[in-house]
Amino acid sequence: xxxxxxxxxxxxxxxxxxxxxxxxxxxxxxxxxxxxxxxxxxxxxxxxxxxxxxxxxxxxxxxxxxxxxxxxxxxxxxxxxxxxxxxxxxxxxxxxxxxxxxxxxxxxxxxxxxxxxxxxxxxxxxxxxxxxxxxxxxxxxxxxxxxxxxxxxxxxxxxxxxxxxxxxxxxxxxxxxxxxxxxxxxxxxxxxxxxxxxxxxxxxxxxxxxxxxxxxxxxxxxxxxxxxxxxxxxxxxxxxxxxxxxxxxxxxxxxxxxxxxxxxxxxxxxxxxxxxxxxxxxxxxxxxxxxxxxxxxx
Numbered sequence: 064x065x066x067x068x069x070x071x072x073x074x075x076x077x078x079x080x081x082x083x084x085x086x087x088x089x090x091x092x093x094x095x096x097x098x099x100x101x102x103x104x105x106x107x108x109x110x111x112x113x114x115x116x117x118x119x120x121x122x123x124x125x126x127x128x129x130x131x132x133x134x135x136x137x138x139x140x141x142x143x144x145x146x147x148x149x150x151x152x153x154x155x156x157x158x159x160x161x162x163x164x165x166x167x168x169x170x171x172x173x174x175x176x177x178x179x180x181x182x183x184x185x186x187x188x189x190x191x192x193x194x195x196x197x198x199x200x201x202x203x204x205x206x207x208x209x210x211x212x213x214x215x216x217x218x219x220x221x222x223x224x225x226x227x228x229x230x231x232x233x234x235x236x237x238x239x240x241x242x243x244x245x246x247x248x249x250x251x252x253x254x255x256x257x258x259x260x261x262x263x264x265x266x267x268x269x270x271x272x273x274x275x276x277x278x279x280x281x282x283x284x285x286x287x288x289x290x291x292x293x294x295x296x297x298x299x300x301x302x303x304x305x306x307x308x309x310x311x312x313x314x315x316x317x318x319x320x321x322x323x324x325x326x327x328x329x330x331x332x333x334x335x336x337x338x339x340x341x342x343x344x345x346x347x348x349x350x351x352x353x354x355x356x357x358x359x360x361x
Contacts, residue, residue, distance in 0.1 A: 064089040064213055064244040065110070070119030072105055072268070079105050080268040083119070087261075089212075092235065092245040094255035096353060097265035103248050105268075107215055110246075111136055124212055134162060137206030141218040143198055144205050147191040151182055151201050154190060155208050162209035172208050180204045180234060196227030200234060207238075214238060215246045220254060232258060252349040262349070264356050272356050279352045285309070285320030288347060289330055292340040293317070299337050306333050313354065 067085040071078070080102050087093040097103050108114035110121060112128050121128045124135055145154055152173055159169040177183045180200040190198060199219060206214050216235065220228040228251075235258055238245055249255055255262055256276060263273040272279060293299050296317055300310050309320040321330070330342065 064124060065246065066120075066122045067106070067110075068120045070106070070109065070121065071117050072102075072109065072114075073117050078268060080109075080116070080119075083265075083269055085263060085270060085273075087213075087244060087246060089244055090239065090242050091260045092239050092247055092258050094259035094262040095246060095248045095265060096250075096252070096255060096262060097248075098357070101265045102268040103265060104217075106265075107138070107217060107246075107248070110215065111138055134209065135212045136215065137209065137211035137213070138215040139203045139206040139217065139219060141221055143202040145190045145198060145202060148189055150187050150189055151177060151193075151204075152186040154201065155204060158205045159208045164209060172210065176204045176208045179207065179237070181230075194227070196223055196230050199223060199227065199231055203231070203234060207243075211243070213244045213246065215248075217248050218250065219247070220249070220251065228254070252353060256349045264353060266357050272352075276349060279349070280347050283320065283347050283352055283355055284322060285347055286324050287321050288318050288345050288351060289321055290316050290318045290343045290345065291334070292342075293334075293338055294340070295337050299334060299339075302334055302337060308333075311351075311355075313351070 065085070065087040067083055070080050070083040072080040083102070083106065095103055105114065109116050110123070110128065112130060112133055123132045126132050146157070149157070155173040155176060156169060159172055164172060174183070177186055180203060182197060182201060182204065185193065185197065190201065193201065203216065203219065219235070220231045223231065232254070235245060235247070247255070247259060261273065261275055262279060263270045265271070272282060291299055299317065303310055303319050307322060311318050311320065327344070331339070
C-alpha cells in the first residue's frame, strides 16, 4: 500500500530524513514510533503531498505521491480538525465538500461515517458540547468521510482518559477489519503493542528497527526481565554479572535481563546474601526494546 524508498529531506543544513525506507502492507496497522524531532511529522507531510522531499520516492497504492493521491489518504492529526460551533454533521459535510463528494454521496457518507465512529446520535450536537473522546472519534471521522484506502492517525489518544483510549482502540481495530491500511504514530508504547501488526522505530530520520513485536523482541537477548529494589545495588550488579545477567536502568528501576526463564526461588537464590526489598518479573516489552534501540544508536 505505502512504499517509501531512500527518502531524504533537509531543513537548511539539518538532515531531517536520512535515506528513509518504509513499506506498509495493505490492510495492516503499522506503528511509527519516535521521539519529538525524529522525523515523523515531516514523513507524514511528504506522504500527504504537503511537503516535497529533496530526494527519494513514495508510492501509495502503486501511485507516486501527487495531488491525485490526496484523495486516497485520510489524516487525523494530533490537533483536532474541527469547528467547535458546528455540529458533527456539519463538520463532516464541510470536509466531504473539500474532497469533492457529490450531494448524494456526501449525505450517505456523513451518515455512515458518524455511525462508524458511534456518533450518529450526536449528529446535530455542536462539537463544543462533546467530550474529549467524542471529539477524537469525530476527528477520525473527518479522515474517513471520503473512504480513503490509507488512514494516518497521529497520536490519536493523546490527552484521553482510559475509557476514551479504549474507544479509539476499538475504532482502529474496526478500520483494519474493513481492510483500511492504518499508519499510527504514538508515544504510548502499550498502544502500539496492542494494535500494530508491525512497528518501526524512527530516530534522526531513519528506521533503526522494524518488525512485529515478536521479531523486535529478538533484538534483546532476554527471556524475561527482573526488576529489583535493594540498598545494595553494586553488590547486586556484581552478582548478576557472575550469572551472565545484563543490567539496565529504566528510570530509577534497576533491572536485569535473564537469558532463560527461572523459577522465582531460583532468581532469589542467585542474589542470596543481598538485601532485596522487592522483586518483580516482567516480560520483555516494547518499552525495553525501544529504549535499547534508541539509546544505543546515534
